[in-house]
Amino acid sequence: MARKTPNTWPEPLPxxxxxxxxxxxxxxxxxxxxxxxxxxxxxxxxxxxxDLPSVGLCAACHNYVHTTxxxxxxxxxxxxxEALQEHEGVQKFVAWVKKQPIGKAVKVK
Numbered sequence: 001m002a003r004k005t006p007n008t009w010p011e012p013l014p015x016x017x018x019x020x021x022x023x024x025x026x027x028x029x030x031x032x033x034x035x036x037x038x039x040x041x042x043x044x045x046x047x048x049x050x051d052l053p054s055v056g057l058c059a060a061c062h063n064y065v066h067t068t069x070x071x072x073x074x075x076x077x078x079x080x081x082e083a084l085q086e087h088e089g090v091q092k093f094v095a096w097v098k099k100q101p102i103g104k105a106v107k108v109k
Contacts, residue, residue, distance in 0.1 A: 021058035022081055023065075024094045028102050031056035036079050038071040055081050060106040064093050067108045 018027035035042070036053045043049075057065070068089060069078055078084050085091070100106060 021061055022055040023057050023061040024097050026058055026098060026102055028058045032059055032062045034062050038074050040071055041075040060097050064108045
């Protein structure tokens, strides 16, 4: 017969609070920081990295933004979340990605 010993296992960690992607509005456990002004452009302007405007994006949206737009385009035309949301390609991607489960690996061409 086994001895009864006190439970020595650590308490389970609370579930991570879900974060919301600024672009697709999906809840995800982790977000990546997207700098609305690319870091390379901000440095040229003498702005410190921590002072650059940024938003939290899920990995799929962040990957899509950087695959679709060059740093020049991001700095010139898409330097705000609203400008990104107005782009037709981004709207199509967001409509599609909202239907995908958050854990699914999304390939961006």
